[in-house]
Amino acid sequence: MSNISQNTGNTAALDEGLKHKPGFIATKTLNYLKTLEAESIQIFREAAAEFARPVMLYSIGKDSSVMLRLAQKAFHPGKIPFPLLHIDTSYKFPEMIEFRDRYTRELGVELIVHKNQEALDAGANPFLLGTQKCCGLLKTKSLLDGLAEGGFTAAFGGARRDEEKSRAKERVYSFRDSFGQWDPKNQRPELWNIYNSRINKGESIRVFPLSNWTEADIWFYIHLEKIPIVPLYFAKEHDVVIRDGSIVVVYPNSVVLKGEQKQRMVVRMRSLGCVSCTGAIRSTADTVPKIIEEMISFRRSERENRVIDHDEEGSMEIKKREGYF
Amino acid sequence: MSATANTETWGGFESFIEQNLAKELLRFTTAGSVDDGKSTLIGRLLHDSKSVFEDQLAAVKNSRINRSTAAVDFSLLTDGLRAEREQGITIDVAYRYFETPKRKFIIADTPGHEQYTRNMATGASTANLAVILIDASKGVLAQTRRHTYIASLLGIPNVLVAINKMDLVEYREEVFLRLQKDFDALAKQLAVPHVVTIPISALAGDNVVERSERMPWYHGPTFLEHLENVPLRVETMSDAVRFPVQYVIRPDATFRGFAGQVASGVIRPGDPVESLPSGQKSRVKAISTFDGDSPEAFPPMSVTVTLEDEIDLSRGDMLVAPGNMPRVSRHFEAMVVWFNAEAAEPGKSYLLKHTSRTVRAKALKIRYRVNVNTLVQEPVTALQMNDIAYVEFETVSPLFFDPYTQNRITGSFILIDPISNATLGAGMIRADLSDQTVVEDASQKPVKATERYKRHGHNPALVLVEGNPDLAIRLERALFDDHFEVLHFSEDRLSHTELENQYPAFESAGLVVIYSAERFDVDPSRKLSALAPNAFFEISKSKSEDPESVQNVLALLRGLRT
Numbered sequence: 001m002s003n004i005s006q007n008t009g010n011t012a013a014l015d016e017g018l019k020h021k022p023g024f025i026a027t028k029t030l031n032y033l034k035t036l037e038a039e040s041i042q043i044f045r046e047a048a049a050e051f052a053r054p055v056m057l058y059s060i061g062k063d064s065s066v067m068l069r070l071a072q073k074a075f076h077p078g079k080i081p082f083p084l085l086h087i088d089t090s091y092k093f094p095e096m097i098e099f100r101d102r103y104t105r106e107l108g109v110e111l112i113v114h115k116n117q118e119a120l121d122a123g124a125n126p127f128l129l130g131t132q133k134c135c136g137l138l139k140t141k142s143l144l145d146g147l148a149e150g151g152f153t154a155a156f157g158g159a160r161r162d163e164e165k166s167r168a169k170e171r172v173y174s175f176r177d178s179f180g181q182w183d184p185k186n187q188r189p190e191l192w193n194i195y196n197s198r199i200n201k202g203e204s205i206r207v208f209p210l211s212n213w214t215e216a217d218i219w220f221y222i223h224l225e226k227i228p229i230v231p232l233y234f235a236k237e238h239d240v241v242i243r244d245g246s247i248v249v250v251y252p253n254s255v256v257l258k259g260e261q262k263q264r265m266v267v268r269m270r271s272l273g274c275v276s277c278t279g280a281i282r283s284t285a286d287t288v289p290k291i292i293e294e295m296i297s298f299r300r301s302e303r304e305n306r307v308i309d310h311d312e313e314g315s316m317e318i319k320k321r322e323g324y325f
Numbered sequence: 326m327s328a329t330a331n332t333e334t335w336g337g338f339e340s341f342i343e344q345n346l347a348k349e350l351l352r353f354t355t356a357g358s359v360d361d362g363k364s365t366l367i368g369r370l371l372h373d374s375k376s377v378f379e380d381q382l383a384a385v386k387n388s389r390i391n392r393s394t395a396a397v398d399f400s401l402l403t404d405g406l407r408a409e410r411e412q413g414i415t416i417d418v419a420y421r422y423f424e425t426p427k428r429k430f431i432i433a434d435t436p437g438h439e440q441y442t443r444n445m446a447t448g449a450s451t452a453n454l455a456v457i458l459i460d461a462s463k464g465v466l467a468q469t470r471r472h473t474y475i476a477s478l479l480g481i482p483n484v485l486v487a488i489n490k491m492d493l494v495e496y497r498e499e500v501f502l503r504l505q506k507d508f509d510a511l512a513k514q515l516a517v518p519h520v521v522t523i524p525i526s527a528l529a530g531d532n533v534v535e536r537s538e539r540m541p542w543y544h545g546p547t548f549l550e551h552l553e554n555v556p557l558r559v560e561t562m563s564d565a566v567r568f569p570v571q572y573v574i575r576p577d578a579t580f581r582g583f584a585g586q587v588a589s590g591v592i593r594p595g596d597p598v599e600s601l602p603s604g605q606k607s608r609v610k611a612i613s614t615f616d617g618d619s620p621e622a623f624p625p626m627s628v629t630v631t632l633e634d635e636i637d638l639s640r641g642d643m644l645v646a647p648g649n650m651p652r653v654s655r656h657f658e659a660m661v662v663w664f665n666a667e668a669a670e671p672g673k674s675y676l677l678k679h680t681s682r683t684v685r686a687k688a689l690k691i692r693y694r695v696n697v698n699t700l701v702q703e704p705v706t707a708l709q710m711n712d713i714a715y716v717e718f719e720t721v722s723p724l725f726f727d728p729y730t731q732n733r734i735t736g737s738f739i740l741i742d743p744i745s746n747a748t749l750g751a752g753m754i755r756a757d758l759s760d761q762t763v764v765e766d767a768s769q770k771p772v773k774a775t776e777r778y779k780r781h782g783h784n785p786a787l788v789l790v791e792g793n794p795d796l797a798i799r800l801e802r803a804l805f806d807d808h809f810e811v812l813h814f815s816e817d818r819l820s821h822t823e824l825e826n827q828y829p830a831f832e833s834a835g836l837v838v839i840y841s842a843e844r845f846d847v848d849p850s851r852k853l854s855a856l857a858p859n860a861f862f863e864i865s866k867s868k869s870e871d872p873e874s875v876q877n878v879l880a881l882l883r884g885l886r887t
Contacts, residue, residue: 030625031347032349035350073616073627074584076574161420169417169420189443189444191446194738196739224346289338292338
């Protein structure tokens with residue numbers, strides 16, 4: 001034992017303890033969706049146990065709906081042991097706000113709504129500022145302020161790694177410095193399902209329980225679990241204008257730019273954001289099965305209709321470094 | 326999504342959902358170096374399996390960057406971060422998702438350079454298959470050994486060797502056969518059990534998804550066919566129940582549930598369980614979930630267990646099967662992959678997180694480092710970043726573990742810096758050292774009393790039995806059966822004076838000595854008691870008639886074990 005270290009001529013393989021035996025073939029297995037569910041629940045419980053003050057970032061979208069269901073499952077029959085935080089830019093679809101208030105009330109969860117009122121009072125909007133600056137003020141800054149005000153040390157988010165290239169490298173526990181910023185070159189290694197939740201004062205962790213879910217997984221789960229989602233995901237006739245090649249739904253009080261023609265069109269949303277920056281798609285899918293049908297015949301990714309990702313090459317990564325979700 | 330254009334080909338929507346849910350999930354890791362064509366392979370896999378969306382492909386086609394000689398640089402599909410797109414290398418673990426009608430896949434795509442050993446270990450930690458890329462024009466290199474070693478170290482049960490760039494060697498069979506032989510030798514050396522070797526060209530698309538017409542001599546599966554059909558081997562070798570408690574759910578006074586993810590074994594209502602570290606026993610009352618009570622729980626299910634009795638159990642504790650216990654120990658050895666720029670040294674103290682339990686731990690000794698390029702063991706006094714080494718640890722409170730080769734969950738841990746909170750390293754437990762005597766190099770040192778104590782499990786003692794030789798014999802038998810190192814002498818064999826002279830030798834050997842005589846006078850008795858001041862027991866004639874005297878003495882002597 002004691003002289004192993006002098007045995008430099010030996011290779012590691014000669015060391016008995018290293019030889020791993022052939023794994024045996026699993027007899028009892030969970031299907032992939034139940035496996036993903038079990039892993040997400042493990043993440044929720046781990047973070048809720050280890051962080052002093054966790055919060056769930058609630059964006060009202062389909063991923064948030066799935067996240068809420070997983071949180072319910074993680075703590076059943078207890079209540080979800082943390083509040084929900086919605087960063088409201090005030091430019092969200094009215095259907096989203098209506099859904100948010102009704103659904104959170106039904107579930108009996110605590111909801112915190114945070115707005116960057118200062119910027120809004122100064123007239124912040126995407127037409128005036130451009131999407132980058134507008135998102136910076138109404139989403140990124142508002143989010144950081146909302147987290148700081150609540151003293152939250154961990155924030156659950158619904159981001160998935162399959163959404164966008166820079167997200168493919170995101171950890172489940174994403175460390176943010178005291179400025180809320182993400183340093184892609186300095187992330188904590190993450191092995192097995194052991195997460196490091198130790199932080200110093202002012203620092204925080206974004207926790208992504210849906211990291212390994214794909215868009216298809218989300219829809220299958222919504223279908224199987226009968227999870228309520230905002231009606232905008234289902235096709236319906238809307239007033240729209242065509243702006244920079246995107247179909248933008250307009251409301252009676254929406255800004256219509258010069259040269260834009262309002263028209264009626266049957267459309268639906270593939271992802272939800274702000275009214276003026278989220279394009280709709282032409283679709284007649286008005287049920288979850290039809291949406292899944294449509295998705296498997298689709299050859300375009302879901303974030304394509306989000307103007308912000310395409311501002312410049314690598315734009316999502318830049319937003320994230322600054323603290324954007 | 327797969328190439329399927331609509332659900333009709335699946336026999337309608339419900340059938341489509343059903344078939345999709347029946348899919349298994351295979352996690353694999355790819356490691357390769359800058360020029361191996363790893364990103365190209367993954368890009369090709371995603372593209373040819375139709376997992377790439379048109380807008381993503383359009384973005385790649387329109388990109389200002391094209392590092393490849395082909396019309397489309399597939400590696401751009403996967404290289405996510407700005408810095409690596411600029412430098413043309415993959416600097417971090419990236420996760421990719423794709424599926425075919427048969428399986429779903431999660432790829433942990435890791436860079437292959439030596440300085441990213443930690444990323445390779447990260448990617449390998451959850452994988453059930455490792456893809457090793459070999460450049461056909463270069464052969465088995467140091468990096469091939471490194472990747473294979475890390476795959477074997479992290480217990481990945483399957484290895485797929487892709488001999489890439491076959492186009493550069495005119496698709497010659499003899500090149501493939503030679504490299505296959507070279508790799509098999511390495512696999513044998515590392516005891517990697519399930520290896521399949523496939524000749525491909527990621528750039529040209531040969532044998533990745535589509536079967537190549539340029540290698541008619543190859544009759545095995547394509548890369549994707551193998552991924553779809555390789556048996557899903559699990560890494561957990563043990564079926565012993567291990568349920569680390571993550572969270573206690575207590576909504577009201579009537580419900581107290583222990584939430585966690587089953588690490589191994591199958592739990593059913595009525596099963597006896599033991600709680601660690603308290604050692605209290607109970608039975609499983611129910612397995613509670615949001616979707617109703619479950620008749621059983623097995624890995625990787627996340628469930629909430631309720632018990633028949635109120636026992637001491639909280640986060641960081643573990644429920645186990647009483648007949649099949651993990652090691653409960655503060656002292657063990659592990660292979661460690663070191664991640665941090667600040668070196669690890671013996672004597673330094675860390676936080677160690679193992680399942681849901683975090684404890685203080687000290688690195689006692691670094692036995693050796695494994696050179697990941699040559700696989701040679703090298704003596705070192707400190708661990709540098711990306712080193713892999715064999716280290717002895719001691720923790721402040723016990724861990725409940727199994728060797729990593731038997732249980733990937735209860736055999737693994739991470740090390741955290743108590744000040745910066747950085748994740749410093751990851752460990753795979755190899756053995757419990759609590760039964761072993763010394764930690765430091767003791768080969769030149771005399772054996773200490775404490776070491777004998779550890780081996781025997783008790784301190785030495787002297788027991789005098791007066792007027793009842795039969796009792797002395799029964800006592801010797803009872804102690805012997807209870808694993809005491811015990812010797813009985815009667816005064817016929819050893820006089821009082823001889824005992825006085827020889828007892829110090831017995832004591833040094835750590836033995837329990839029973840000495841029986843017809844009568845002990847006050848004076849010799851006092852002399853003998855002085856020989857063993859802390860462990861002297863005297864059973865007088867009157868007490869020895871007690872029918873339970875053997876049991877009483879045994880109970881007393883068990884006190885020698887503390």
